[in-house]
Amino acid sequence: xxxxxxxxxxxxxxxxxxxxxxxxxxxxxxxxxxxxxxxxxxxxxxxxxxxxxxxxxxxxxxxxxxxxxxxxxxxxxxxxxxxxxxxxxxxxxxxxxxxxxxxxxxxxxxxxxxxxxxxxxxxxxxxxxxxxxxxxxxxxxxxxx
Numbered sequence: 001x002x003x004x005x006x007x008x009x010x011x012x013x014x015x016x017x018x019x020x021x022x023x024x025x026x027x028x029x030x031x032x033x034x035x036x037x038x039x040x041x042x043x044x045x046x047x048x049x050x051x052x053x054x055x056x057x058x059x060x061x062x063x064x065x066x067x068x069x070x071x072x073x074x075x076x077x078x079x080x081x082x083x084x085x086x087x088x089x090x091x092x093x094x095x096x097x098x099x100x101x102x103x104x105x106x107x108x109x110x111x112x113x114x115x116x117x118x119x120x121x122x123x124x125x126x127x128x129x130x131x132x133x134x135x136x137x138x139x140x141x142x143x144x145x
Contacts, residue, residue, distance in 0.1 A: 059137065067137050070130060077127040085120035092116060 031041045059067060085093045093116055099105030 063137070067134065070134055070137075074127050074130050074134065077123055077130070081120050081123045081127065084123070085117055 028041050031044070035041065082088075083091060085091060088094065089098070093113060096105050096109035096113060096116075099109055
């Protein structure tokens with residue numbers, strides 16, 4: 001153990017004898033050490049955007065037209081879904097459920113209420129998918145050039 005102990009003590013003494021070198025340096029100092037001679041770190045300074053400013057990319061005319069059309073589709077699908085299955089008394093399911101016994105609407109209600117609910121659920125799911133595309137419309141990978 002004494003051999004390792006002596007080496008460790010010698011290492012500590014050597015460490016203490018080295019000149020003070022800062023353990024940390026600023027980004028500016030680190031950059032200055034990596035640049036070619038004659039190049040100043042200030043040459044790479046850029047003006048920071050104002051606080052809270054978020055650059056929102058704009059859509060081209062074609063993209064904006066597609067975006068507006070897709071948004072109109074989602075609104076129409078949502079409207080039709082409400083027509084099919086909504087708690088208001090004007091919806092298809094509400095009218096069928098309120099039908100008098102032994103009428104055409106009563107027979108449709110008995111046979112098709114579950115199917116109408118499934119169709120409305122599928123429409124809702126599809127509409128949410130389309131809304132997801134609307135949310136990513138500003139993504140650069142969907143750019144039309």
